[in-house]
Amino acid sequence: MTLTASDLADLTLWRRHLHAMPEVSGEEHETAAEVVRFLETTEPDVIVTGLGGTGVAAVFSGHAPGPTVMFRAELDGLPIAEISDLPYRSQIAGKGHMCGHDGHMATLGALALAFRRRRPARGRVVLLFQPAEENGAGAAAVLADAKFKPLTPDFSFALHNMPGIALGRSWIKDGPANCASSGLMIRLTGKTAHASMPETGISPAPAIATLIPAFAALAKGTLDDGDLTLATVTHVTIGEAAFGIAPGDGEIWVTLRTVSDDQMAALKEKAERMAREAAEAHGLGVTFRYHDEFGHCRNDAEAAAMIRRAIAAEELPFEDGKAFRASEDFGRFGTVSKSAMFFLGSGENHPALHNPDYDFPDALIEIGARIFLRIAEDLLG
Ligand SMILES: [Zn+2]
Ligand SMILES: [Zn+2]
Incomplete structure (x- = not known):
């Protein structure tokens, strides 16, 4: 499954469009509507809205039975005023996508484009756009939502862009990943x-x-x-x-x-x-x-091994990472599935997450999508 140059150009534009319209935790109504508009063009089998508040999920099913594999992105920006001259800087006073969640959404957008062309052979893929990661409420709210029950994954994966690591280099860790x-x-x-x-x-x-x-x-x-x-x-x-x-x-x-x-x-x-x-x-x-x-975020050994295999198969650079003191609410999905997340370098000298001049590097959309697509192919064909 490959992405074309025109896919990547479209996804970059979409990422920048999302960047300009940040909404804070629990208030991601316009962002969710924009995600639904995008997903509709990729013709998933099902789109579920209102998950745990403003969450959105798209389901792409294979023809044969098999496991459910979920990939997660976050909808929320932060109450931080963006300091930037970028043409696509935040248009919302006092709010900014300073954690790169705009890029995580575009990465899942890439998966939707790929699955539009070719469904998984078996099982199904769930693309979850989760609300309210920044205050730790979103994943728990999605899990508590009865509409999520039928989507419950066997495996869950996520990535987070991470400044301080070379651009495009992955960090993956077994066991505790976030506090x-x-x-x-x-x-x-x-x-x-x-x-x-x-x-x-x-x-x-x-x-x-x-x-x-x-x-x-x-x-x-x-x-x-x-x-x-x-x-x-x-x-x-x-x-x-x-x-x-x-x-x-x-x-x-x-x-x-x-x-x-x-x-x-x-x-x-x-x-x-x-x-x-x-x-x-x-x-x-x-x-x-x-x-x-x-809750703590702990990588399941089997799921983490799948990430390692996918990165190696794509011939991308990676190393054993360290755990982070910061928290990440993706860990909640570990209570219902084998879950693991990895960190994708935004560049050694890139501004830190939550800094007022943070901007997700567009080059990571393709790298993240290639890793996720490889995981999906390994599990679902
Ligand atoms: Zn954050
Ligand atoms: Zn974040």
């Missing part, structure tokens, strides 16, 4: 007072002052040893911006990070216990809320 992380919002409630009589109120300040270094001190371990633990304080508020009021409440936000889901459960328990003890010691009420929860 689990959870945003813990701790709310402490006391009692306001006149600033002249703070002793008549209950301020959250002393508790927060002890918790900030206590959370920092939880940091330990390394990724390579599989025991990395981080509790990073990202935001703190105390009372109101006023001089006349002694504060009566406050919040401390902590991002918890571990290599595995089990370690995350233990770290959550520990962080909550520390906050409860600090609250009790100072006579405060305490409540907890979690946001941006990502």
